[in-house]
Amino acid sequence: MVNLAQKDYIIVVQCDIVKERCPGYLCEKAFHERTGGFKDYPEDKQYRIMNLTCGGCCGKAIHRKLTSFLRVAAKKEDIKKDSVVVQLSSCMTKDNFHALPCPHLDYIKALIGKTGLDIKEDTVISQSAEKRREQGIYKSNEV
Ligand code: SF4
Numbered sequence: 001m002v003n004l005a006q007k008d009y010i011i012v013v014q015c016d017i018v019k020e021r022c023p024g025y026l027c028e029k030a031f032h033e034r035t036g037g038f039k040d041y042p043e044d045k046q047y048r049i050m051n052l053t054c055g056g057c058c059g060k061a062i063h064r065k066l067t068s069f070l071r072v073a074a075k076k077e078d079i080k081k082d083s084v085v086v087q088l089s090s091c092m093t094k095d096n097f098h099a100l101p102c103p104h105l106d107y108i109k110a111l112i113g114k115t116g117l118d119i120k121e122d123t124v125i126s127q128s129a130e131k132r133r134e135q136g137i138y139k140s141n142e143v
């Protein structure tokens with residue numbers, strides 16, 4: 001269980017392919033309203049938040065991006081690893097109308113795990129998509 005009160009910095013990782021079209025507004029809105037994958041973040045706490053993409057299939061670039069972030073953030077502001085959490089966007093973690101979850105999800109989580117950063121899953125969660133997942137309408141129910 002990630003201690004969110006201990007965190008100051010959120011890095012939202014989004015699917016590189018999806019981000020060719022998606023501005024990420026619904027992820028930002030979910031954070032702003034503390035819904036979906038952000039529902040457990042305290043409302044009265046200010047967080048810094050940054051968006052990255054996985055870098056494209058197979059997601060290997062995420063390790064370099066995060067290690068670069070950790071190195072520079074530590075140097076410039078003494079930001080500690082323990083104060084950072086990585087939030088994987090729902091377009092990576094959830095089955096939906098457009099696509100199945102990322103086929104490299106476990107690999108990406110393992111890469112992030114190598115950086116020592118905590119990971120949380122999901123960002124925006126659509127009520128109707130959630131209902132369809134529960135009803136088994138989407139073929140994959142891995143998440
Ligand atoms: S979860 Fe939705 S809003 Fe967020 S990046 Fe993916 S497609 Fe865009």
Ligand code: SF4
Pocket residue numbers: 014015016017018054055056057058059092102103104105
């Ligand atoms: S590795 Fe997964 S999250 Fe990244 S671009 Fe490919 S499908 Fe999207």
